Amino acid sequence: MNDLDQLVLSAQGEFATAATPAELENAKARFLGKAGRVTELLKGMAALSPEEKKSRGAEINLVKQRIENALTARRQALADAELEAQLKAEALDVTLPGRQRGTGALHPITRAMERIEAIFGSMGFEVADGPEIETDWFSFTALNNPENHPARSMQDTFYVDMKDEQGSWYNLRPHTSPMQIRYAQAHARKYAGQEHMPDIRVIAPGRTYRVDSDATHSPMFHQVEGLWVGENVSFKDLKAVYVNFMQQFFETTDMEIRFRPSYFPFTEPSAEIDMMFGSGPLKGRWLEVSGSGQVHPQVIRNMGLDPERYIGFAFGSGIDRLAMLRYGVNDLRQFFDGDLRFLSQFK
Template identity: 85%
Template structure:
């Protein structure tokens, strides 16, 4: 065995002993690097006669090719070993049961809101939506709320810049909807003809400075409005009783209208309900405020209160959802606990 064969055998042995790519590169440098043994042999060719140089050069090139072949083979072997290791670490047992992707569901408040919209939609009510940051006119003044009313105080209302507020109810949408409705049909009103009735509900988020088991700084309301030339308290009672029976899917309940006061209605009434069976049997629960729309509010809509009359109501969607689903703490709706929310899928 000549010196070149010994060098090839030595290089192959060191490559085979390299356990990592870094070890392999260090071994390569000892043979093919700038100061490697093969490189030094190539430099020594300059001292040889021409004929011997050709023969020796061909032998050294053959050696170099052999070393590079051994090097590449070891590189591939190390890469294959690393891939095998990774595949074993990420191996899947295909005999195990498959993992199903969980399906989501609507939030209970969303479910309640959609149900409310569907019920009132079946009675001919439009659904109105609008800004949650309101100006003073739509949130208070247009609804006949006096300047010194407690609802305007800082401890009840979230105020933002330039006199705007986070709306304390969705009643502003009643005014916005009514004003646009009147503008659209002004030609009929001015001609003394009958204007199409205003029949709308306004569900959405509202905000007040309040927080406990039955109150939240952010909550949901649905306001209803029906204005025409001959709308009475009787219509209010008929519509709301029908709504409650459909929402709770039962006629086994009592509903009473209790005299009250609101600046935007006159006369006004609180609406209470009592189930005829179940855990809430025999217990009156307040579910809504209501009343005939105040004449000043009718004027603020751009209508003549001597000709147009109507009713309005406002109900807490969260409270209705609590009663429908048997939830005793309002905060559960907003804590984001999947153990609670998954029950409503």
């Protein structure tokens, strides 16, 4: 075996022991680099005769080619080994079930709101929706709230940095009562001049805003206001409608409902509505669920109607509180925290 064959075997041996691409490149430099052993052989040809250069050059070029082939083969072997290791690390078990897209569900407040709309719809009430940024007139004045009423305070109501045509600040509506006024006014205009006007029967569910936050209050909450105005609507109708609603909403007649005298500027007489379940954890506890009363004559007048001819009742209930009672939730904030562990219970 001559020195050139020995050089090829030496290169093949070093290439075979290179465990990484970096080690292989270092081995390549020792044989094919600028100071490598093959390069040194080529430099040594300067002292040879022309005939010797021809034969020796052909031999060295053949050796160089054999070394380069060995280098290429080792590079491919290292690349294949790396790919195989990567495939093993990222191996897929095709017998596993596929990933499924999770199914969503209606929010419990949305469920409660839709239930409320369906129940009152069955009693002939329409559903009204309107702006959440309201004028002072619709939020307070039209509802017979005097200018010095505490509800107009910035400690109770969120105001918007914008004024209406009368120079009053706009506000985030503190209740959905403005929709009662808007709906009744549109109804009165529609039947103006006619001998008979159909009864106004409407509920206004939606978001409302007040400066309040604790376990049972939120700065943003949901409310449903109800209104029934006609020529012969009494407090007895209020009681019948609301008791029927409560029994359908909670799907039970095992409850007591009382109307407790109270005061609101927009109704006269006024009453708080309390309820008590006949069984379960809330048995024996009275819980306030709504404010109500016969619509004040001035509010009827602000609707564009004659209070000497038309009379009616109104009520306002917190949808969030009704949902808490229906689903057994003791902290209002859980509805709005976005915790899927809590919300997934209502799928």
